[in-house]
Amino acid sequence: MPRVKLYEHSAKTIISKALPLPYRGIRIDENTDLKKLVASLPKNKTYVVKVDQGVKKRMKNGLVVLNISPAEIPAALKKLKLKKFDNFLVEEFLPHKPNEEKYFSLERQRDGIVASVSDKGGIDIEDNPDSIKTFILEPKNYSALEKLTGLSPDMLQKIRQTFDELCFSFLEINPLVVKNETPYFLDLAATVDSAGEFFVSGTWGEKDIVAMALKTTEEKTVKILKDNSPAALSLAVINPNGSIFLLLSGGGASLVVADEVANLGAANELANYGEYSGNPSEEETYLYTLEIISLLKKSRAKRKILIIGGGVANFTDVRATFRGIIRALEKNKITLQKMSTKIFVRRGGPGQTEGLASMQKFLNDNNFDGGVYGPELPLQKIVELALC
């Protein structure tokens, strides 16, 4: 999953180090000793506490607590934890005037690193779209950028270098406040290209990346499976009590099938989205299928439909992947039968004749309702057959 969010704490640490500027923000997670923390903070200063989990519009959603004393921090955290968050950031509060707030963002685009800046920064930046000016971040634009943001050419150059070399994709500082030539990044969000991790010599890694909100054990298991395989595997639960379960292959084909479920008005019944591709092994496909079946078994929906769908693969071995799927179905067949699960299959590619035949045999031998189709059936049609 190439573009991933960094924790604000990690991103600020990296950017501050590059300038170089001191950074004294403190990351808080479930392991933090709050008493020690409060004791360690100077009493004469006030602080900001905020959720640090890659969430947008924190201020508007009440996920930031401003200007509190050290003693008030534990209570503020307690409140935020009630909103089901578990990772926070504590920083010194910086008093400033609203008109000091600037907007500064960078995005890697085809033509270069594009800077978007505005001297009307702050939480209402979206109300001032016309104030945002864009530049390619390169030396000839540094003086114009300095006028709008207060960041010196030297700082801009260092930020640019860090952004580029450390495989950042996106960086947004809003508001940015510059006082006496020192920049303060009040809020900062950053996205990095996960494919670049190998090339950044440990500057950022797994621990700095905001873990996706994986709510279910099935999603977590698939994530682990994916992390340990060259193949692509993904699973997102949409509705735990849905009735339509997707076991799809291919990034594009999985979208087509999922689109069709929505097109036919059954979006609210869709239990999950996900896909396997890049020729996973029989074993990986088996383990992946077990997770889909696990979701299916837990769902309280009355009817259960499993769609095993995919396009005509270029190089994924249909025979081997289907062997894995059938093993997982076989293992759970009694439960699946009890739930009157309907199984609809549409797939093509290398080894399709054998793969489809063994799937048909499994359905026949175990009296499952449904059908098995090859490339002769248009891809999206399997959804229509499954839903009628």
Place this chain on the structure above:
Amino acid sequence: MLNIQQLRKLEPQIIALGNHRPILQSMLDFDFYCGRTEPTLKAIIGTGKKFEKFFFGKREILIPVYHDLSHDIKINATINGLINVNSGRRTLASMRAAISAYPNLKTAVLFAENVPEKHSLEMDKLAKTKNITITGPASVGILIPNHLKIGPIGGVDHRQLLSAKLFDTGATAVLCSSGGMSNEIINLLAHANIPLSFAVAFGGDRFPVLTPKEAFLAAENDPNTKQIVYFGELGGYDEYELAELLKKKIITKPVIAYIAGSVSAVFKEPPQFGHAKALAQRGAETAVAKAEALTDAGALVGKSFAQFLNLITKNIMTQKSPPQTQIDLSDRRASLFTCRISGDKNGSPTILGQELVAAVKTMSYSEMVIALLLGKKPKSKELAQFTDLALKLLIDHGPYVSGAVNTMITARAGKDLVSALCAGLLTIGDRFGGAINEAALNWFTAVNQKIAAANFVENFASAKKIIAGIGHKKYSSHQPDERVKLILEFAKKLKFHPHLDFALGVAKITLAKKANLILNVDGALAAVLLDLLQEKENYQKEELSELIASGFFNSLFILARSVGFAAHFLEQRRLDEGLFRLPEDSVNNG
């Protein structure tokens, strides 16, 4: 700029960076079904073996594997296509090297996923400066029916190639962000009797090097293309560029499109779908918004995939293809061994492709020996002559040498011919008889690294190592080896003899130290044989290096001396002197 018409006129000469057997085999099968007699895949850059076995039709062939890109300059200049199946991490580095190694490269496909965005953008710059079309990352490739297939596009199983009708040429271009869907669409067009003009899968990354815009322009400029079928996905803004091209009438050919991912709206937070780019963070990136933009610009955009299929069948003329006459390749099976030097043709033995009974009429024994050892017939008459000389000179050297002693002792112990011969042969190694190969390595290395004879000698002296090819127990500058004289005489038939010159230069220095440090028969044979192979047989450095690594130079000694050992065995049998026991006074028991 991608120019399809130009690619149609160019005979593909493809190199693979890395080996992905099913993909490369499918490219060979494609070539075979195109009616080519030679595969377009010329070599693999990889590790391990020197060759990889593939099928060309039902016949097994060997594709050379080079360990580095600069291996063969002659091949490098002809390469115009490339498939890169290295990992995402290795993709940029290997492409940089390839682009400088292959000056005539036109089309490259990057198969790996997980190429950093930064690397894709760098390759984008390289592609533009060098005018190379790079498809990918995460691309299944580019296809021109009956002409070019780079990548798994259209399938990897030979049956897929036939059922997808990749050999019928038509008028519909398939441009697709998704690899799997490109094949799906190629197949559904095949079922609907709509043959292709060409097909490209850009790959689902954020920054594909070949952009949808460039592919659309290629389709517009291609005289064979009459309409474009496009499959896009949510995420990114490519479709707005396409809409601009349509509005400005830069693209005039009909476009039928589907933008997948409207399901994204079902989620509370926009999720990351299968492909890296498939994430709609802003409204304009959603499938629905992009589909609307294309519709407004005049494209026929399916609101659902079913509607997209309807648009295709309603708007594109079908073209009946001739019935398939291609042969089925299902029953081919990979061999366990490869042998190209000899065989059996209808009960008659063959060597090097010729019937043995015919070969004996035209070839001398020495010529047959050297031809089999080298795996090809010699070009010059000198090589056979020299082989003849070597075999004669090495035939025997009296009963005193290790191998002969072993043979005789074994014979006297009452063992059979094969046992006695093996006992003799087992003594051949670095110290006895095996010095020819090591001498060849010495001369070859020094000549290639341009080491001066004096330095060469000094290196051995300081390492306290003896120089193979130099020195003899018996002969010296006072009592020259007549065999060496004959070998040196033979060298006069050559214009150049760098290896011999070097060896003699070494001997000149060593003789100044000690009179018996002459160029010996092993050293002389190795030097002249190297010179001969280079001058008369046109052997390149790499080939000579391989011969040395395989132990070829010792094979002549082993062959020649086997005669001597067998003779010693037979003589011992004739004399029947009884079991040999070492006299006790010849052993030092202290």
